[in-house]
Amino acid sequence: MVFSLIRQLANGMELCSRPERHVRTTLDVPLAPEEAATLLKDGNSRFVSGCPWGSKTKAAARQQLVEDGQAPHTAIIGCADSRAPIETIFDAMPGDIFVLRNAGNTCTHAEGSMIGSLEFCAEKLGSRLILVLGHTKCGAIYGATRSYLDSLAQPGKKEAAGCALEGLLQDLGSVAQEAAKELGRGATSDEVAAHAVKV
Template sequence: MFCSCLGEQADHQHEQLVYTSKLGVRTTVDEPLSASQAIEVLQAGNRRFVQCDVKAGGLGPDMRRALASHGQRPVATVIGCADSRCPVEQLFDARPGDIFVLRNAGNTCTHAEGSMVGSVEYSVLNLETKMILVLGHTGCGAIMGATKQFMERSAQESTDQSTEASESEQPPQPGSCKSRSTLLGLLDALVPVAEQACVELGGGSTEEIAAHAVKVNVWRTINFLLSYSLIIREKVASGEVGLQGAIYDMSSGAVEFLGKSPKQAQLLNYDGHVVPSMGGPVRQVS
C-alpha cells in the first residue's frame, strides 16, 4: 500500500495552478498547457494514483455537455499499450477530456502504423496538445512474446548453423512475416527490439531481456515518430511540443518518466515526411 502524504499539500497547490479549467473539464475555452506543465500534471496525477488519493471522479451532466459543446483541450497525448491492466486515464488520475489516448499491443509503430502517427499529428495540430508521452509497462505480453521468439531463434541458430542455407526452402515458421497470423506478424516485428535489448545487456535470461526491451521499445516508438512525421519533428525542434518516454510499473502503480529519446537531436535532422505505409496510393478492398 502506498499512502504517503509527504508533500501532498504542496502538490495539490501546484496542480491547481496549472490545471484550472473554466468549465470543470478541459475544453477549448481553456488555454493549452505547455509541455512542462503537462508533464507535471501527469506526474502529479500518477502520484495521487499511487497514494490512493485519486481526485478525478466522474462527469456530471454539465461537464458532459461542456465537452460535447465546446470540444476537447487535452493536457497531453499518450501512446499506451492495449493491456487491460494499464488504463491510461486512471493511472494518471484523469477524467474524460484530459488525455488524448492511443493504444495498441506493445505501444508500438512497428508496422509503420500510419493511423497512430496521424492521430498524434491531429492532437498536436488541432487539439494543441504540447506533450506526447510514449508509455510502456512492466510485464508487457507483446514484448515477452517477441523476446521468446528471439531467444528460440537464437538457440536454433547456435545449435544448427547448417540449416541457414536451406531456410528459404522451408515453409513459413510461426511469427514470420509470411505467417497467416496477424498477431504473430506483430510479434515478429518486435523481435528486433528484443535483439537490441539483448545486445545492450550483453545477454541474459528471457525475463531480463524482456524487461529491458520494454524501454528499448519506448525509444523505438519515439524515434519512429520523429523519423516519419515532419509535423511532430518540426514542433519538437521548435520547442513547442515535448516528446518523452515513460514506463508504468503494474505492481507499484508508479510511472517512471524517462525524458527525451537519446537519439532526439540526431533525428531532428531526419528527412522522412510520410509514414512508409501511407506513402503509396490508397487501395480499396472490393
C-alpha cells in the same frame, strides 16, 4: 487512542480531498510539455496513494466538452493490456489526455492509424507532449523477446508471419534485440523482456 485514529482519518481526508476541477476544452490554452508532464506525475501520485480526484465527472463538465470541444494536454500511446488503464493511472478527467492503445504500445505495426491519430492530436488539438507508456509483464514485449531469442537459437530460419499477432511480434523484435544488446550475453528472457519495455 481514539484521538489518534480521528487525527489519522482527518489527515487522510485532507490527502484525499477533491478540489473542484474543470475539464480541458478548446477554450483552454495549450500547455507546455513540462506543465503537461507535471499534471501526469501529480495524477499518478494520487493514483498510487489511493486518493484519485478524477473518478467522478459531473454532467455539466461532460456537456462542456461536447459544446466547447476537446483540448487534451498530452497524447499517450499505451498498451492494450487491461491491467494498464491509462486514464486511471494518471487520474485524468475526460478531455485531459488523448489515449491510443495497442499490444506493445507501439507504432511499428499500426498501418498509419496510430501515426495519423498522433498527428491529429498534435496538429488539430494542440497537444504538445507525446508519451509512450510501457508496463511491467507486457505480454506483447515478452512474446517478441521470445521470438527474437528463438531466432538466435535457430539462425537462418525465418518464418513468415501467419497472422497479425505474429507480424506484430516480429516487428517488435528490434526492441527485444536492442534490449538484449544492452544487457549483454547471459541475460535471461525475462530480464530481456523487462528491459525491452524501457527501450
